[in-house]
Amino acid sequence: MSSTTMRKLTMARAISEAIAQEMEQDPRVLVWGEDVGIYGGIFGATQGLYQKFGESRVIDTPISESAFIGAAIGASAEGLRPIVELMFVDFFGVAMDQIYNHLAKNHYMSGGSFRHPVVLMTAIGGGYSDAAQHSQSLYGLFAHVPGLKVVVPSNAYDAKGLMLTAIRDDDPVMYFFHKGLLGLGWMPSDDLAEVHVPEEPYTIPFGQAHIAGEGQDVTVVTIGAMVPKSLRARDRLRQEGISVEVIDLRTLVPLDQETVLNSVKKTHRLLVVDEDYRSFGMSGEIAAMVAEHALDYLDAPIRRLAVPDVPIPYSRVLEQAVIPSVDAISAAIRELV
Known part of the structure; x- marks a missing residue:
């Protein structure tokens, strides 16, 4: 599972690499959200994907979170595997009905007839003076809801392996990346998060501390x-x-x-x-x-x-x-x- 050559990646690069590798081997994987395409995501988690896969698979959405998360629910029910980015966890309030009443419950309420292999990824955390509406973590809020898996990586190696596991999971996964670990040039980042990441795909099982x-x-x-x-x-x-x-x-x-x-x-x-x-x-x-x-x-x-x-x-x-x-x-x- 380990590469012969050591290469350190930032967490942002590790996430985008995981998504790209899964998109290459599975045409059902699509990415959409605000500024995920041409801009590459404001936190770099989708950098390079638009240039590689084009506008039909990497889609910039309007600022309508309830609509594009709802679209992921419908798309996944029809066999696609969407990865949806909502910029900040603080903004999920406008789409909570889609998340905790539909995405989390439809498999159970349909008697197993519907599955929603959706990855909802978002940025969490403070430490850079972005105030009360852009600095929360809130993963405990979603862990409280039956039907959602909750992932919070701490370094680039885990970020890639957990993302690949999330994309391949047939249940909805909430994937939280901390802004202070991503390795962005314009934001302070902990250098302990930038570690060796194998180039080849690998997975890390959920529920394994x-x-x-x-x-x-x-x-x-x-x-x-x-x-x-x-x-x-x-x-x-x-x-x-x-x-x-x-x-x-x-x-x-x-x-x-x-x-x-x-x-x-x-x-x-x-x-x-x-x-x-x-x-x-x-x-x-x-x-x-x-x-x-x-x-x-x-x-x-x-x-x-x-x-x-x-x-x-x-x-x-x-x-x-x-x-x-x-x-x-x-x-x-x-x-x-």
Whole structure:
């Protein structure tokens, strides 16, 4: 599965390469959304696709999210496999009926007669002063809806493999890429996300978490852009004699409970780090799962570090205060040991 030549790709390039490779071998795969064609997507996730496959398969849509997501539902019911980009997760509100009442439920309500192999991809996350309507994560909102699979890659290797799995899946997949991991020239990006990516196609199974860093004293469970931050905290705490295990969930739905529970049974301490809101989200779900299945193994109360229940501020100072940082992750781990 690995290439003989090392080549590092940005996450944006890895996503577009995965889509291109699947479009080459499956004529049913189409891409549409706002500025995905000539412009290549405002975050570069569809760069080069329009030039390679043309306007009949890479389609720029009007600013009518409910319409083009609804079109994906109809197209997929007729045998196509659309990949639809909506620029920001914050904008999904205008198309929620299409998503949670149709895309997520039609297979069940039709008794299996309809399938919707649709990938809905969108940008998430803050860190660059884009304020409350362009900086949320919200993957927990969609993980709450039965019928949707939820994918959140943390690096270029995972981004490609998870995208190929998503396209080939016969169920609807929500694919969230963090703007601060894409490697865009005009936006700060964590260089830990730019890793070796094999040129040949490969898949990563959903529901298979990755132990990004092994440890003995504390388990940190996280996803997306919080993975590289947690790894940096891990490196810092190693110098203090604290051994941290970092688990990258990769997917929220399906959730790899086994890897999380096995780690907690080994380390006896758990910190959940999340860039989504703290209440009613991923951090609470992981904490509840561990409390239900591994409570007797814990030597300390479960800790959660997430965005407090406030809109993401425009002010850079305030934004940095609400989004979990390497310093905040390190401090939370120290309090556990």
